[in-house]
Amino acid sequence: MERVDYAGLRDDELMDRLERRDMGAFEALYDRYGDLVYSVALRVVGDTYVAEDVAQDVFLRLWRRPEQFDLNRGKFVTWLMSVTRNRSIDERRSRGRRLRHEALPAAEDEEAVLPSGNERDDPALATVLSDERAAVREAMDVLPAEQKLAIQLAYFGGLTQQEIANKLGQPLGTVKTRIRLGMQKMRGALEERRGSNRGH
Amino acid sequence: MPMVECEGFREDIDAWALGALEADEASQLERHLAACDECSRLAEGAREAAGSLALAVPLQAASSSLKAKVMAGAAVLAEERPQRRRGWRYWPAAAAAGIALGAGLVAWGAYMQTEVNDLRDENARIEAGATEQSERLATASSRIVQMTAARREDLLAADAVTEIVTQDDVARLAMSGTSAAPEATGRYVWSRTAEMGALVVRGLPPLTEGTRYCLWLVYEHDWVLGGQFDVDADGDGRLIVTDLEIDADETGRLEGFAVSVEPAGEVTKHTGETVLRATLD
Numbered sequence: 001m002e003r004v005d006y007a008g009l010r011d012d013e014l015m016d017r018l019e020r021r022d023m024g025a026f027e028a029l030y031d032r033y034g035d036l037v038y039s040v041a042l043r044v045v046g047d048t049y050v051a052e053d054v055a056q057d058v059f060l061r062l063w064r065r066p067e068q069f070d071l072n073r074g075k076f077v078t079w080l081m082s083v084t085r086n087r088s089i090d091e092r093r094s095r096g097r098r099l100r101h102e103a104l105p106a107a108e109d110e111e112a113v114l115p116s117g118n119e120r121d122d123p124a125l126a127t128v129l130s131d132e133r134a135a136v137r138e139a140m141d142v143l144p145a146e147q148k149l150a151i152q153l154a155y156f157g158g159l160t161q162q163e164i165a166n167k168l169g170q171p172l173g174t175v176k177t178r179i180r181l182g183m184q185k186m187r188g189a190l191e192e193r194r195g196s197n198r199g200h
Numbered sequence: 201m202p203m204v205e206c207e208g209f210r211e212d213i214d215a216w217a218l219g220a221l222e223a224d225e226a227s228q229l230e231r232h233l234a235a236c237d238e239c240s241r242l243a244e245g246a247r248e249a250a251g252s253l254a255l256a257v258p259l260q261a262a263s264s265s266l267k268a269k270v271m272a273g274a275a276v277l278a279e280e281r282p283q284r285r286r287g288w289r290y291w292p293a294a295a296a297a298g299i300a301l302g303a304g305l306v307a308w309g310a311y312m313q314t315e316v317n318d319l320r321d322e323n324a325r326i327e328a329g330a331t332e333q334s335e336r337l338a339t340a341s342s343r344i345v346q347m348t349a350a351r352r353e354d355l356l357a358a359d360a361v362t363e364i365v366t367q368d369d370v371a372r373l374a375m376s377g378t379s380a381a382p383e384a385t386g387r388y389v390w391s392r393t394a395e396m397g398a399l400v401v402r403g404l405p406p407l408t409e410g411t412r413y414c415l416w417l418v419y420e421h422d423w424v425l426g427g428q429f430d431v432d433a434d435g436d437g438r439l440i441v442t443d444l445e446i447d448a449d450e451t452g453r454l455e456g457f458a459v460s461v462e463p464a465g466e467v468t469k470h471t472g473e474t475v476l477r478a479t480l481d
Contacts, residue, residue, distance in 0.1 A: 021278060023271075023274065026271075026274055027271060030267060030271070031267075034262050034267060034270070035260065035262050037262075039258065039259050042260055052262065052263065052269075053355075055262060056266060056269050056270050059270045059273075059274075060270065060273045060274060060277065063273075063277060063278075064277055074244065074247070075248070077251075078248050078251035079251070081252075081253075081255065082247065084254065085251075089219065132252070132255055133256060135252075136252045136255045136256040137256045139252075140256055151253070152253075154215070154218040155218045155219070155220075155250060155253050156253075159220065160222055161220045161221070162222065176215065179214055179218065180211060180214050183214035183217070183246065183249060183250070184214070187245065187246070187249040190252060
């Protein structure tokens with residue numbers, strides 16, 4: 001019997017195995033990203049029960065259709081986060097925004113929607129993503145608060161630019177500019193930090 | 201592709217990557233991306249950056265039961281391949297035994313969730329189509345509502361079973377079909393600490409109109425109603441038993457369990473034919 005050190009495999013190697021219906025690979029991916037998927041879902045839907053529903057769905061979709069991930073189009077974790085975010089936003093919308101998180105933070109409450117430094121330690125995730133996570137946080141830190149808030153309201157709040165403008169009482173053009181400049185700065189900071197290291 | 205046209209679209213690429221464009225704007229941009237390699241390359245970069253935002257979210261620990269649900273759900277889906285069918289008979293054989301009952305119900309919840317999401321996908325495809333599909337959309341939406349309600353019920357049942365099977369005093373008993381239902385089988389799991397029980401049955405005969413199955417807790421001096429339930433086309437069904445008020449002085453010792461066919465509506469006495477029976481040692 002082949003003995004596989006799943007925890008030592010890269011994401012793309014685990015995904016290869018997943019396409020061959022390798023349950024060990026699936027479990028390793030869950031162990032690596034389960035808390036992150038759950039945390040992103042929780043961040044969007046604001047309800048632990050619903051967040052678990054979303055996380056469960058994301059992983060079962062991954063198990064059923066691993067071929068939906070295309071290695072040529074980017075990193076696995078980015079794709080997984082995108083799937084999680086979109087699924088969470090769908091859930092939030094389907095519930096008519098009745099979730100606890102309905103009251104999106106106002107501009108003065110921006111810290112409520114921004115990542116903080118306080119979090120639990122996850123060794124499985126730390127081995128593959130600690131640099132990446134630090135890079136994103138640092139990239140976000142360089143943004144002016146209003147740009148950061150507009151980006152967060154779009155990504156985690158699922159709001160369109162027009163909805164953000166309405167919420168913040170700002171002209172649509174201002175919001176568009178904040179998002180565009182903020183993303184440009186963040187992308188630049190990320191690329192600078194990451195360099196050529198593509199890791200997992 | 202003329203650069204001037206690209207410039208207009210490129211202003212929207214970041215908002216698109218964040219999901220912040222209106223639907224018509226997004227469609228327009230996506231049509232352009234399909235035809236423009238350079239803008240498409242930029243869009244991939246923007247999408248990668250947007251996806252990275254999630255990495256900065258403070259980590260929260262998911263419950264251990266989430267992993268159990270996910271793994272059990274995957275096991276169910278693995279069993280279904282290559283021919284997807286629903287039904288208890290396609291569960292892993294081990295699910296029939298004792299503690300695996302809990303995982304089985306959990307898995308069923310997970311399975312139902314994927315069914316709901318399949319329907320959501322179908323709904324999305326229909327929406328992307330034209331208005332002539334509206335009737336089909338309405339049907340699918342109605343099914344989604346039904347499936348979502350069923351899923352919620354399944355997950356609640358799964359939670360109840362988890363509560364039962366994690367108690368130290370969990371007990372289980374297999375039930376056999378009587379001559380009225382020789383093919384039927386059942387299993388009842390319960391815990392006095394949790395004050396709950398869970399019944400799973402298979403192969404019961406279809407109910408006639410105006411009747412339901414009832415689970416009875418058979419005591420020395422009385423039969424106490426545990427609850428009513430229906431079965432699906434395969435005769436499979438389940439019931440979570442809670443909130444029973446038992447006065448041991450009146451009922452005497454618990455002797456076993458029974459399932460009978462009773463008239464639908466309020467039932468207080470066992471009058472119908474017994475189809476499943478189990479006796480405690």
